[in-house]
Amino acid sequence: MEKESNFAEWYIEAIDRAGIVDRRYPVKGMNVWMPYGLRLMRLINGFMRDEMARTGHEEVQFPVLVPEDQFQKEADHIKGFGANVYWVTHGGLNPLDVRLLLRPTSEAAMYSLYSLWIRAHTDLPLRLYQIAPVFRYETRQTRTFIRVRELSFFFESHTAHENFDGAEEQIREDLEIWEHLARKYALPALFNKRPDWDKFAGAHYTVGVDAYVAAPGRAMQVASIHQYRDNFARVYDVTFEDRRGERQYAHQTTYGISERVLGAEVAIHGDDRGLILPPEIAPIQVVVIPILAKGAKGRILAEARAFEGEIADKVRTELDVREMRPGAKFYEWERKGVPLRVELGLDEIEGDHVTLVRRDGTRRRKVSRADAPKRIQAMLDRIQRDLYRKAERELREGIHTIDAYGDAPPKGIIRAGWCGKESCGLAMEDKLNRGMLGTPYFGEEFRGRCLECGDATDTVAYAANSY
RNA sequence: GGGGCCGUAGGGUAGCUUGGUCAUCCUUCCAGCUUCGGGAGCUGGAGACUCCAGUUCAAAUCUGGGCGGCCCCA
Numbered sequence: 219m220e221k222e223s224n225f226a227e228w229y230i231e232a233i234d235r236a237g238i239v240d241r242r243y244p245v246k247g248m249n250v251w252m253p254y255g256l257r258l259m260r261l262i263n264g265f266m267r268d269e270m271a272r273t274g275h276e277e278v279q280f281p282v283l284v285p286e287d288q289f290q291k292e293a294d295h296i297k298g299f300g301a302n303v304y305w306v307t308h309g310g311l312n313p314l315d316v317r318l319l320l321r322p323t324s325e326a327a328m329y330s331l332y333s334l335w336i337r338a339h340t341d342l343p344l345r346l347y348q349i350a351p352v353f354r355y356e357t358r359q360t361r362t363f364i365r366v367r368e369l370s371f372f373f374e375s376h377t378a379h380e381n382f383d384g385a386e387e388q389i390r391e392d393l394e395i396w397e398h399l400a401r402k403y404a405l406p407a408l409f410n411k412r413p414d415w416d417k418f419a420g421a422h423y424t425v426g427v428d429a430y431v432a433a434p435g436r437a438m439q440v441a442s443i444h445q446y447r448d449n450f451a452r453v454y455d456v457t458f459e460d461r462r463g464e465r466q467y468a469h470q471t472t473y474g475i476s477e478r479v480l481g482a483e484v485a486i487h488g489d490d491r492g493l494i495l496p497p498e499i500a501p502i503q504v505v506v507i508p509i510l511a512k513g514a515k516g517r518i519l520a521e522a523r524a525f526e527g528e529i530a531d532k533v534r535t536e537l538d539v540r541e542m543r544p545g546a547k548f549y550e551w552e553r554k555g556v557p558l559r560v561e562l563g564l565d566e567i568e569g570d571h572v573t574l575v576r577r578d579g580t581r582r583r584k585v586s587r588a589d590a591p592k593r594i595q596a597m598l599d600r601i602q603r604d605l606y607r608k609a610e611r612e613l614r615e616g617i618h619t620i621d622a623y624g625d626a627p628p629k630g631i632i633r634a635g636w637c638g639k640e641s642c643g644l645a646m647e648d649k650l651n652r653g654m655l656g657t658p659y660f661g662e663e664f665r666g667r668c669l670e671c672g673d674a675t676d677t678v679a680y681a682a683n684s685y
Numbered sequence: 686g687g688g689g690c691c692g693u694a695g696g697g698u699a700g701c702u703u704g705g706u707c708a709u710c711c712u713u714c715c716a717g718c719u720u721c722g723g724g725a726g727c728u729g730g731a732g733a734c735u736c737c738a739g740u741u742c743a744a745a746u747c748u749g750g751g752c753g754g755c756c757c758c759a
Contacts, residue, residue, distance in 0.1 A: 234696080242695085242696095244753085246753085246754080359756085509721070509722050510720095510721055511721070511722090515721095541720095541721090542721085543720075543721050543722095543723085543724075543725060544721065544722060544723070545722085545723035545724050545725085546721095546723080546724050546725090547723090547724095548723055548724085549724055550724090561722070563721095563722060564722090565722075573722090
C-alpha cells in the first residue's frame with residue numbers, strides 16, 4: 219500500500235482496511251457507514267455542532283423531498299443542479315401531479331418556510347443549520363467521501379440578515395469557525411474567493427475553503443461559503459419589515475461542509491500503514507494491548523484492565539483482549555488510525571512502566587506507570603498539534619509562486635498575478651492545466667503582473683487541480 | 686456527448702487466445718490444537734464463474750442482449 223506511487227488506489231484501500239464504510243452497497247456512489255466510521259463522523263459533526271452553539275446558530279431538520287415548483291424558482295440554481303437531481307415521479311402506481319425531488323442542497327426546501335418565519339427585522343438575523351443527507355446524481359466518477367451520490371452528512375447553515383453587511387459579517391464569522399474546526403480536524407486550508415465562472419449556482423459570490431493533499435498535489439475543497447445577497451430572497455419571497463416599516467428583502471448566506479472532511483483526513487494524514495487520525499476526532503484515542511506470556515496471562519490481563527480503567531474517564535480507550543498475536547493487533551489498529559498505543563506485558567509490570575507508541579511515529583517509549591495517564595494526555599495533545607503543523611507545512615510547500623508559465627511545476631498549487639479579467643483567468647486555467655481556486659478572501663500583499671496579459675496588478679490568484 | 690476496457694468466493698487473482706477431468710493461488714471466515722514483545726504454526730472445514738438467450742455432444746471460455754463497474758477524450 220503505497221501512498222506516493224499510487225495515490226488513488228492507496229486512498230481506497232486505506233478506507234477499506236480501516237472499516238469506515240462498506241463500499242459494496244449496490245447503488246453507485248452510496249456507501250454504508252459502519253460502526254467505526256459512524257463514530258468518526260459523529261465526532262467530526264460534534265465539533266460543527268459545538269461551533270454552531272458557540273456562535274448562536276440553532277439546529278433544524280427539513281424533509282428530504284422538495285416539490286418541483288419550489289425548486290424551479292431560482293433559474294441559476296436549476297442550471298447548476300438540474301442535471302443532477304433524483305426525481306420522485308410516482309406515488310405508488312400513480313404519477314404525481316407535482317413531481318418531487320431529493321434535495322441536492324436545501325435552499326429550495328428551506329426558503330419557502332423562511333419566507334413564513336421571517337416577518338420583521340426583529341426576526342433577524344435568522345441562523346439555522348442542519349446535518350442531513352442530500353442527493354446528487356453525479357455523472358462524473360464517484361470517489362468515496364469526495365464525490366458521492368448520497369452525501370450522508372451534509373452540514374448546511376442557512377442565515378438571513380437585514381442587509382448585505384450583515385451577511386458579510388456572517389461570512390467572516392464562518393471563516394473564523396473554520397479556523398476553530400481546522401484545529402480540531404488538523405486541516406489547515408486557504409480561503410479563496412472563487413472566480414465568477416465557478417461560483418455556486420445562484421450565489422453572489424462563493425468562498426472555497428481549500429485544503430491540500432500533497433501526495434497527488436491536488437487541492438481539496440473541504441467547505442464552501444456563499445454570499446447570496448438577496449438573490450434567493452427575491453425568488454422565495456423572504457422579506458421583512460424594517461425599522462421604518464418598509465418591506466425589504468433579506469440577505470442570505472450558506473455554509474456547507476460534508477464527509478469530504480473525512481476524505482481529507484484520510485488523504486492528508488494517512489500513510490502506507492493506513493489512517494492516522496487526529497486525536498480530537500479519533501473514536502479510539504488509545505488502544506491498550508496486553509502482551510500475554512505463558513503462565514502470567516491472568517496477571518497481565520488484570521494489570522491491563524486496571525490501567526485502561528484508570529485512563530478511560532479521560533480519553534477514549536479500547537482494551538484489545540482478543541486471541542491474536544500482538545503484531546497482528548498492532549497492524550490492525552494502525553490501519554484504523556488510532557493515535558496512541560499502549561503495550562503492557564511482563565516487561566512493563568516488572569519495570570513498573572508502560573510502553574507508548576505514537577501512530578504518527580515509530581519510536582517506542584517507556585513511561586513510568588505512575589506518570590502514564592498524564593503523559594498520555596500530553597502526547598495526544600502533541601500529536602494533534604504535530605499533525606496540524608505537518609499539514610500546514612505541506613500546504614505551504616505545495617504553493618509555487620510563478621511569473622511565467624514555464625515555471626509551473628507539474629504538481630501543486632500555483633500562485634500568480636491575475637488582472638481579474640475572465641478571459642485571462644480562463645487562459646491561465648487552460649495553460650496551467652489547473653482550475654482556478656480564486657483570489658485570497660482576505661487579500662494578500664502582492665505587486666506583479668498578470669500571468670496571462672502582463673498588466674500590472676496587485677491581485678494574486680491560486681490555481682490547482684482539485685478534487 | 687464520443688470512444689475503449691472489464692464482470693470468476695467477503696477481498697485480490699489464474700484459467701478465456703485454441704470450448705473438454707474435481708476452476709488456480711493468496712487472503713478472509715469457522716472448529717480444534719497450539720502460540721503470544723511486529724501480520725505464528727498444524728489439522729479439518731466453508732465459500733465463486735454477473736444475468737438472459739443463442740451456438741455446441743459439451744460454455745467461465747465463442748456470439749448477441751440486459752444489468753453493473755472502470756478508464757480516456759470533449
